[in-house]
Amino acid sequence: MSRGRDYLEVRGLTVDFDGFKAVDGVDLTLLQGRLHFLIGPNGAGKTTLVDALTGLVPGTGLARYGAHDLLGLKPHRIVRAGVGRTFQTATVFEELSVLQNLDIAGGVHRRAWQLALPRRGVPAYVDDALDAIGLGDLRDRPAGVLAHGQKQWLEIGMLLVQDARVMLLDEPVAGMSAEEREATGELLQRIGRERTIVVIEHDMEFVRRFADTVTVMHAGRVLTEGTVAEVQADERVQEVYLGRTTDAVGVDPEAVAAEAAGEGA
Numbered sequence: 001m002s003r004g005r006d007y008l009e010v011r012g013l014t015v016d017f018d019g020f021k022a023v024d025g026v027d028l029t030l031l032q033g034r035l036h037f038l039i040g041p042n043g044a045g046k047t048t049l050v051d052a053l054t055g056l057v058p059g060t061g062l063a064r065y066g067a068h069d070l071l072g073l074k075p076h077r078i079v080r081a082g083v084g085r086t087f088q089t090a091t092v093f094e095e096l097s098v099l100q101n102l103d104i105a106g107g108v109h110r111r112a113w114q115l116a117l118p119r120r121g122v123p124a125y126v127d128d129a130l131d132a133i134g135l136g137d138l139r140d141r142p143a144g145v146l147a148h149g150q151k152q153w154l155e156i157g158m159l160l161v162q163d164a165r166v167m168l169l170d171e172p173v174a175g176m177s178a179e180e181r182e183a184t185g186e187l188l189q190r191i192g193r194e195r196t197i198v199v200i201e202h203d204m205e206f207v208r209r210f211a212d213t214v215t216v217m218h219a220g221r222v223l224t225e226g227t228v229a230e231v232q233a234d235e236r237v238q239e240v241y242l243g244r245t246t247d248a249v250g251v252d253p254e255a256v257a258a259e260a261a262g263e264g265a
């Protein structure tokens with residue numbers, strides 16, 4: 001991974017739940033330095049795809065990152081290989097401070113005997129992460145008192161201190177205010193320059209505003225891939241979203257049709 005851009009290459013990824021293929025032969029090439037968005041109706045297989053890439057469900061095929069095939073690794077090895085994720089619901093330790101949450105997350109790269117040593121001061125990488133996520137002023141507050149958006153930022157900070165080079169984020173802006181969404185998008189743009197970031201998202205405004213590349217999934221497969229304008233102009237995408245799932249993904253069918261016809265913003 002020393003030359004050129006980092007990337008995660010997924011080939012023929014399949015997740016079979018007792019004969020039901022929730023993910024069905026997915027190919028993806030995810031490049032460092034771009035904000036990739038994964039969209040698609042409910043049940044399309046987006047979260048299951050991320051579950052397979054992070055070792056939470058078994059998948060077949062290939063998910064190559066550097067020297068590793070992620071599909072053959074246990075979850076903690078995948079974290080060590082530099083691949084981290086967030087969940088739809090934040091998984092911070094509510095009773096611990098922001099700083100303690102970050103410090104614990106940073107422990108994945110420390111050896112067991114190092115974890116037992118008394119620690120002086122705050123490691124530089126924890127300070128850097130605090131700066132990046134803008135929670136420096138709240139560092140000593142229990143994570144439980146943070147606003148919803150701040151908890152999502154803390155989770156992203158936890159991935160930063162883990163030195164996750166690939167970040168898989170499941171609906172990071174769900175439930176956020178417009179300002180928080182904007183701040184989150186800008187944060188992802190900043191940290192995404194040197195990382196591979198994949199965002200599962202239903203909020204099409206957010207996708208339009210921040211996506212470099214959009215992959216549309218439907219029924220476990222990749223329906224199409226491209227820029228926001230390209231995927232919105234794709235008739236198959238319109239069919240998927242114009243169908244019964246339109247409301248669920250927050251897409252206004254008339255706006256999609258207008259944009260496809262070149263009338264929209």
Ligand SMILES: Nc1ncnc2c1ncn2[C@@H]1O[C@H](COP(=O)(O)OP(=O)(O)OP(=O)(O)O)[C@@H](O)[C@H]1O
Nearest residue numbers: 017020021022040041042043044045046047048049
């Ligand atoms: N452990 C499981 N066992 C059986 N089926 C499952 C399991 N996990 C997910 N599924 C099914 O796999 C399909 C894909 O689900 P998944 O959650 O990946 O979709 P999604 O695109 O993330 O949807 P959403 O946008 O609603 O989160 C769904 O039909 C779901 O019911």
